[in-house]
Amino acid sequence: MMLIPCPFCGHRNESEFTYGGPVKPDRPDPNATSDEDWVEYLTTVPNPFGPVQERWWHARGCGTWLTIWRDTRTHDIVEGPSDAE
Amino acid sequence: MQNRRLPSGGGIDRGRPLAFRFNGKEYTGLSGDTLASALLANNVRLTARSFKYHRPRGIVGSGPEEPATLVELEGRRASANQAATTVRLADGMSARSVNCWPSPGLDMGAVNQLFAGLIPAGFYYKTFKWPSWHLYEPMIRKAAGLAGAPEAPPLDGHFEAVHAHADVLVVGAGPAGLMAALVAGRAGCRVFLADERAEAGGSLLDRRLEIAGKPALDWVADSVAELKSMPNVTHLLQDASVWAYREHNCLMVNERSPANSNVLERNWRVRAGQVILATGAFERGLVFPENDRPGVMLASAAQAYVNRFAVMPGERAVFFANNDSAYGVVADFRASGIEVAAIVDSRDVVPDFARKLAGDVPIRAGSVVIGVRGKRAVRGVTVAERGGHGTEKIYCDLLLHSGGWNPTVHLFSQSRGNLRYDESLATFVPDEAAQACVSVGGAAGKLSLASALRTGAEAAAKATGTEMPNLPAVVEESYSIAPLWQVDARGAKGKAFLDIQNDVTVDDVHLALLEGYDNVEHVKRYTTGGMGFDQGKTGNINIIGAIALQKGVPLQDVGTTTFRPPYTPVSFGAIGGIREENVVLPYRHTPVTRWNLDRGAFMYEAGARWRRPGYFPRDGETFQETVNRECRAVREGVGVYDGSPLGKFELKGRDVGRFLDHIYTNLMSTLKAGQCRYGLMLTEDGLILDDGVAMRLGEHRWLVSTSTAHADTVHGHMEELLQTQFPEWNVYVTPVTSQWNNATVCGPKARELMAALGTDIDLSPKGLPFMSFADGHVAGLPARVVRVSFTGELSFELNVAPRHMRDLWERIMEAGEPFGIEPVGSEASHVLRVEKGFLSLGHEVDGTVDAHDLGMSWIMSKKKRDYVGKRSVELRRRGNAIRRELVGLLPVDPNDQIPEGAPLTPGGERCPTEGLVTACVWSVVLDRWVALALLENGLSRHSETVHARLKNATIAADVMEPVFHDPEGLRMRS
Amino acid sequence: MSYDAAFERLPINACFDLKGTESALVEWIGAEVLPDFPAEANCCRKADGVSLEHVGPRHWLLQADIDREDDLNGALRPHEAPAEVSIVRISDTMTTFRITGTDAAHVLAIGCPLDLHEAAFPEDAVSFTEFFGQTALARHCVGGFDVSVEQSFGDMMEDYLKRALR
Amino acid sequence: MQKYSIFSLFRHALNGHTTWAPAWRSPPLKASYDVVVIGAGGHGLATAYYLAKEFNIADVAVLERGWLGGGNVARNTVTVRSNYMRDASIPFYVKSVALYEGLTDELNFNLMHSKRTMIDVVQTFPKMRELRRRQLAMDIYGSTYEQISTEEVRRRIPALTGGGPDARLPVIGGMVHTDAGVNRHDAVAWGYARGADARGVELHQQTPVTKLLRGNDGTIKGVETPRGVVRAGKVAIAVSGHTTTLTETVGLRLPLRTMNLTAFVSEPVKPLVDVVVNCPDSGFYFSQSDKGEMVIGGAPDMGQSFRRDIKQHVFEDTVTAMLSLFPSFRKLKLLRQWGGHLDIAPDASPIMDETDVPGLFVTAGWWGGYKAIPAGGLTLAHLIAKGVPHPLMSPFTLSRFKHLDYVMESGTTTAR
CATH class of the missing domain: 3.50.50.60 (FAD/NAD(P)-binding domain)
Known part of the structure; x- marks a missing residue:
């Protein structure tokens, strides 16, 4: 169980959050993107052996969708949401 | 008779004797004892048998590291394996040794010792193959497993x-x-x-x-x-x-x-x-022949027994050590008046302070123990110089060894x-x-x-961040060690154990290395060393030492195996806590749940943890009769169901219309206040996420309803889009699932029932047309009436605050009685929606179909340039995968029920499927079985005959439009 | 020895969900109706029997006795509020359990991962958190804590609390 | 290859077991091979074995970062079954189960394959409907799945005393999959390794691949290791979890995410349960090993992870689910827990294909890949040797993503 930094609530237990997956690049304009690029956008996410940028929803908390950088090797949160601001 | 209890000292309470049983015999210990110390006090030496060879074993340690003596507790404290050294003695306790029958003294499994030569490490990979493993497995299973499995949950507490x-x-x-x-x-x-x-x-x-x-x-x-x-x-x-x-x-x-x-x-x-x-x-042990005999004990454990428990673990001890710590134990033995015959130290030089602690006890420096006499109890040891010369036999009943500290x-x-x-x-x-x-x-x-x-x-x-305090004064001790990973002196014969519990010897490790299993993890797995109940707390490092010695590499290069949780075994009950029985999974009730139960409804799980009524049986009815009765009420008179679990969200803001246009496939922003519209939501990769109804409450206020099961998912989806993709959009989402309960009355007599209930809302077809709503009062309660229909009949969804729901429900049942009203469960709802060909996400949607396949192309807006999932659906449809499309099926024999999920194959042959039956119900309007199916190219195959393939039969069915009742939808609009 | 703690299920409160910027809300509602806006996250201000709780970004709950519901509704005028302000009456959505006694914090900790120590959760603290796996609003009361959960989980919470108090 | 039997045990017992030959050689690493397989786990070793045995391609090196058989094959719950739902999947797993059953003889290594049957304990009607769907679909491919009553479920699993009529989720029946079984995971790795070695395949442990090498023409040329460059015209990646880490060294992105799936065992107790018990509605499954330990698995943690730790709340979900059906296990003790990495595709089905880098093959996206080891190895070897996908693997190639034609096959305790 991780301790996830919420920008509103501070550090909270992972069980209060819903995992939102790795942050993808910005959604391309679906009408101006090739099939290949669209499929790549949908199916291929960053999968680093190291820090990954990802979203969590503080669903059993203040409701914030937040972004952190978490090292997939250690689960250490190397950059919290407030660090990015 | 605690004949090994020292006359004084110890942390036990001599005034509080405790009676206990061990392997069927009665003993007495003292408050403060562990089971192990109490057994030693009673001079019980042979306490266990080993896992593989069933060799006699005694107590080795004094804590959770104990590798040899595992017991099973019986009676109120019944529990499977426990190290005797960690069991706190209690009055009336009853324990027995695991893994031996009938007792450690007379253990039938000991015959294994005769075959020891045939069962080296990994032997089972090489044999038991002919004619089949199944011939040998039951016997092996029976022999393994240590203690008996717990038979019942704890009775109290x-x-x-x-x-x-x-x-x-x-x-x-x-x-x-x-x-x-x-x-x-x-x-x-x-x-x-x-x-x-x-x-x-x-x-x-x-x-x-x-x-x-x-x-x-x-x-x-x-x-x-x-x-x-x-x-x-x-x-x-x-x-x-x-x-x-x-x-x-x-x-x-x-x-x-x-x-x-x-x-x-x-x-x-x-x-x-x-x-x-x-x-x-x-403390870890030393590795020498017969180092597992009862009476061979860790020096520190003996120290604990003497000092803590005032127990004399033997009458005449020999110490065997490669480090200084054992000398402190010798001193304590001397102070307690226990005879120490000799100290065998593998080092050539023993420090002076240690010699002082030994007093007059003879020290054999540069020597090792090369053998232990006595099978069921130590009777003596054979000592030699490290090279094997100068053997000497020393009489003793206790051998205390110390190989260093981990x-x-x-x-x-x-x-x-x-x-x-x-x-x-x-x-x-x-x-x-x-x-x-x-x-x-x-x-x-x-x-x-x-x-x-x-x-x-x-x-x-x-x-x-505070200052270092003054520390209390203590005598400084020194410690030195000269590693001795195994005794390999000439003349040292017999099994030298590395893992006492799993019977892993030095020879086993050598065999593993010989055969190429040369990583420490391989050795562990091939020999099973360190995989017992103790997880190798005393033995693991000796295995690493044995590998290093044999391979001629430093221990650092061998490395350790992974330390996995738990540190000591922990009962699953503690891990689970109070979350058991009914609360093992969450459950949700509506204010009508109690009424349903009182009415004898058959309740079950129905998405998002709601307990809902499946059907309301009456005495003497079959399941089908019950469902038919409820269906007929809706088709012919009036029924009512509790629709409270549907997910509901109030959306507020300038950009709600635009937002809904983005998340629904169809156009929502054109909706007028007071109207509602059915909508479909997709995931970005074009799969169906949810369906529901959106209502416009006012200029900037909307109410979005979702299916019961997906309310949380849709909530997260909306918030994610709003907070991460459109943070500048003015939309606020407030969950109101539990602010609005609803009772939906449906059937041709629904309007009459509404009149009987009394309302200040104009419910005429013109006053409140299909897909519109109005706020007012029903039966004197503040209510919102919505005209949507999930049954195909005239329906009024009566939304009230939960504080009024039970009240409303009872008034509906009362007012509905003259109309023959029936409460309708999920089973009847399923029939009613199948008859109408309405979508059920749990049935027709299984991760492959899209709205076009479901005959709902109309809901996929062509006007909108973009919405979630649009591009993906288009992309997918440009591929050449054959689409499975929703059709209705009429079994050729109207009395043939097709099991839901049955595959459709060409001609009913044993060949790859061309579709499947998603739902099959007895239609009360057609008086026959009808089904919905997903069929390859189904939209263009109406009036063909297809075949459902069962295990020993096929059912032929005619393909048609997926609607069996009121295809024009006149009734629900009436 | 079992726990020194007890629980009761309270009748519903008047509760309004307020969303928007503080200034837009004040402008619409008028400063005299509300207590001061709590400046800090997850804390509340009380005045005249009304409690204003800052439970999320641009998100407040206004709570009072249920007999104040109509008054407050009249003052807040949820349906007429401008686009920038969201006011929703949600009095029925939550059911509240009051847990009191010297072991109240321990009993709460069986279901709640929040650090309830006064250093981390002072007297005026209020926060959404988790209670027995569900979203819950936790705050102090005299001699213990009030925990509100989504109303449909109320029976389950009662079940849980009975088990916890054994 | 040295033959293993009771007679060889007798013979070697006479000289104290000091004359056994190594199970595999330790040859020097050559500069080039026809095929390099990265990863000496189940799939890698099986691929190498079948390349040599079925396709006469023996100039193969298996390069392993750590120790042979140390990946997921060392850390799974050893369940072998074929109760899948779709035409794409069922025949593949039916083949795999059949191969497993003959493997002890074929490899002359006792895998202790025990066809001890799996019983799915059903607690909701939608699940029962789904399993009946599987049942009829599986019947087409000859995989057995029979519905049994609640009484029969309890008769066959006496320790299942929870889930009564008033329980939170009452047991409503079961499905019996007699083809299912368990075996010894280490033996699978070691047996394939020994078999491959005997046919000329070289196994190189402690040989991590740090980089793939691609030629100017875009094709694969070999791999880089701390022990030097190893050239090969064909390279197969079988490194569950680390697939993308490797492919990204040649700029190849794949639709995979790495996750952590955990399992745990209880203390060993006398035989209590003799079938594999799977409880999809509650979200756990277990079997009792020959040692007496209950080997238990549950749902994965969905977050990306290369850690092998367990998430306490995910773990508790599994434990409480188990205790609700097996209340007597409250007193049973947890002995050991561990995790493994797996990579998962958007549709949660495997990926076996030659990639956009000609000569570079992947087998990935396995979750529950243990049961697929024989068929996965055989079909990938076929693709490597013949250049065209084996018919059984064709639904699982990368091309399916071109038009988002997912193979959505929910697992038994998990869904996408």
Whole structure:
């Protein structure tokens, strides 16, 4: 169980959050993107052996969708949401 | 007869004898005993049989490291495997040895010893193949398994799991842990201290040391008293093992004797700012022939028995050591008047301070034990010089050995900290920490009392940013060791055990290496070394030593195997806590649930953890008759169902219309206030996410309803888009699922029923047309009436606040009685929607179909340039995968029911499927079975005959439009 | 020895969900109706029997006795509020359990991962958190804590609390 | 290859077991091979074995970062079954189960394959409907799945005393999959390794691949290791979890995410349960090993992870689910827990294909890949040798993503 930094609530237990997956690049304009690029956008996410940028929803908390950088090797949160601001 | 109890001393209460049974015989111990110390006090030496060879075994250790004597508790405290050394004796306790029958003394499994030569490590991979493993397996299974499985849950009491928070978590209440807790506590930190033994003190309990000129246990008592007096020291737990070190400094503590006597065991999930690991060290044994005989014991364990329990583990002891710590034990033996015949030290030079402790006991330096006499109890040892010359037989009934000390690095290693091999200590010690933790005292390889106190204080001072305190004065001890990984003197014959519990010998490790299983993990797996109940607490490092010796490489290069949780076995009950029986999964009720139960409804799980009525049986009815009755009520008269679980969200803001256009496939922004519209939501990869109804409450206020099962998913989806993709859009989402309950009345007589209930809303077809709503009163209660229909009949969804729901429901049932109203369960609802061909996500949508396949192309807006999932659906449809499309099926024989899920194959042949039946119900309007199916190219195959393939039959069915009732939808619009 | 703690299920409160910027809300509602806006996250201000709780970014709950519901509704005028302000009456959505006694914090900790120590959760603290796996609003009351959960989980919470108090 | 039997045990017992030949050689690493397989786990070793045995391609090196058989094959719950739902999947797993059954003889190594049947304990009607769908679909491919009553479920699993009529989720029946079984995971790795070695395949442990090498023409040329460059015209990646880490060294992105799936065992007790018990509605499954330990698995943690730790709350979900059906296990003790990495595709089905880098093959996206080891190895070897996908693997190639034609096959305790 991780301790996830919420920008509103501070550090909270992972069980209060819903995992939102790795942050993808910005959604391309679906009408101006090739099939290949669209499929790549949908199916291929960053999968680093190291820090990954990802979203969590503080669903059993203040409701914030937040972004952190978490090292997939250690689960250490190397950059919290407030660090990015 | 406790004939081995010393006349004085010890931490036992001589005034409180406890009767207990062991392997069917009656004994007496004392309060403060463990089962092991009580057995030794009664001179019970042969206490167990080993796992593979069923060799006789005795008690080896004094704590959770015990590899040999596992017992099973019977009666009220019934429990499977437990190390006898960790069982606190209680009055009336009954225990028996595991893995032997009928008793350790007369064990039938001992015949295995005759075949020992045939069953080396990994033998089972090479044999038991012919004619089939199945021939041998049952016998092997029966032989394995140690204790009997628990037969019933505990009768009295329950388990608990609970959260806790601490600035500093101290693991272990030995000298280092207590010192750390004192410093952290005095600094005002919130301290959580957990210790696995019954009392604080750690190794001080087992030794005769002084602190500040007084007995060490006085210092322990003073320290505990001081800690208890500090309100910020929130937890001081004894009999509590820290068993797992998880991510982000979250640790698990298993407390086995909670103050609340109703709680059998408790699991604490402690989140700590800083962890101080004062877990001490385990003594490891030496590896020499017959080192498993009853009466061969770890020196430190014997010390504990003498000092803590006032038990004489034997009458004449020989010590065998490669380090200094055993000499302190010799001194304690002498002080207690127990005879020590000799000290066999593998080192050539014994330090002077050690010689002083030995007094007049003869020391054989440069020597080793090459054999043990006595099978069921030690009768003597054979000693020789390291090379094997100069053998001497020494009579004794106890052989106490010490091969050095292993810091208890389990938790540190679990935290992902690195270990490094320390040459001077000949063991692995903590290196770099990976989380906010620090090892102190024995756990850090600081084996002396002075260094334990110092490192404990230092760690706490650093963690709290306070000054290093003055430490109490103690006598400085020194420690040296010369590693001896195994006795390989000429003449040393017989099995030399590395893992006593799993019967792994030096020869087994050699065989594994010979056969190419040369990684430490391979050796562990091939020999099963370290995989027993003790998880190799004393033996693992000796296995590493044996590998290193055989391969001729340093221990550092062999490395350790992974330390996996738990540190000591922990009952599943404690891990689960109070979450059992009904609350194992959440459940949700509406204000009508009680009424449903009183009415005898058959209730079940129906998405998002709601308990809903499946159907309302009456006496003498079959299931089908019940469902038919409920369906007929709706088709012919009036029915009512509780639609409260549908997900509901109020959306507010300037950009709601635009937002809904983005998340629904169809156009929502054109909706006028007072109207509602059915909509479909997709995932970005074009799969169906949800369907529901959106209502426009006002210029900037909307209400979105979702299917019951997907309410949370849709909520997260909306918030994610709003917060991450469109943060500048003005949309606020407020969940109101439980602000609005609804009772939906449906059927041709629904309007009459509404009149009978009384309402101030104009419910005429013109006043409140289909897909519109109005706020007002129904039956005198404030209500919103919505005209949507999930049954195909005229329907009024009556939305009220939950405080009024039960009231409303009862008035509906009362007013509906003249119309023959029936409450309708999920089963009838299923029939009614199938008859209409309405979509059910759980049935027709299985991750492959899209709206076009479902005949709902109309809901996929062509006007909108973009919405979630649009591009993906288009892309997918440009591929050449054959689409499976929704059709209706009429079994050729109207009395043929097709099982839901049945595959459709061409001609009903045994060949790849061309579709499947998603739903099949008895239609009350057609008086026959009807079905919905997904069929390859189904939209263009109407009026074909297809075949459902069952195991021994096929059912032919005609393909048609997926609607069996009122295809024009006149009734629901009426 | 069992726990020194007890629980009761309270009748519903008047509760309004307020979303928007503080200034837009004040402008619409008028400063005299509300207590001061709590400046900090997850804390509340009380005045005249009304409690204003800052439970999320641009998100407040206004709570009072249920007999104040109509008054407050009249003052807040949820349906007429401008686009920038969201006011929703949600009095029925939550059911509240009052847990009191010297062991109240321990009993709460069986279901709640929040650090309830006064250093981390002071007297005026209020926060959404988790209670027995569900979203819950936790705050202090005299001699213990009030925990509100989604109303449909109320029976389950009662079940849980009975088990916890054994 | 040295033959293993009771007679060879007798013979070697006479000289104290000091004359056994190594199970595999330790040859020097050559500069080039026809095929390099990265990863000496189940799939890698099986691929190498079948390349040599079925396709006469023996100039193969298996390069292993750590120790042979140390990946997921060392850390799974050893369940072998074929109760899948779709035409794409069922025949593949039917083949795999059949291969497993003959493997002890074929490899002359006792895998202790025990066809001890799996019983799905059903607690909700939608699940029962789904399993009946599987049943009829599986019947087409000859995989057995029979519905049994609640009484029969309890008769066959006497320890299942929870889930009564008033329980939170009452047991409503079961499905019996007699083809299912368990075996010894280490033996699978070691047996394939020994078989491959005997046919000329070289196994190189402690040989991590740090980089793939691609030629100017875009094709694969070999791999880089700390022991030097190893050239090969064909390279197969079988490194569950680390697939993308490797492919990204040649700029190849794949639709995979790495996750952590955990399992745990209880203390060993006398035989209590003799079938594999799977409880999809509650979300756990277990079997009792020959040693007497209950080997238990549950749902994965969905977050990306290369850690092998367990998430306490995910773990508790599994434990409480188990205790609700097996209340007597409250007193049973946890002995050991561990995790493994797996990579998962958007549709949660495997990926076996030659990639956009000619000569570079992947087998990935396995979750529950243990049961697929024989068929996965055989079909990948076919693709490597012949250049065209084996018919059984064709649904699982990368091309399916071109038009988002997912193979959505929910697992038994997990869904996408």
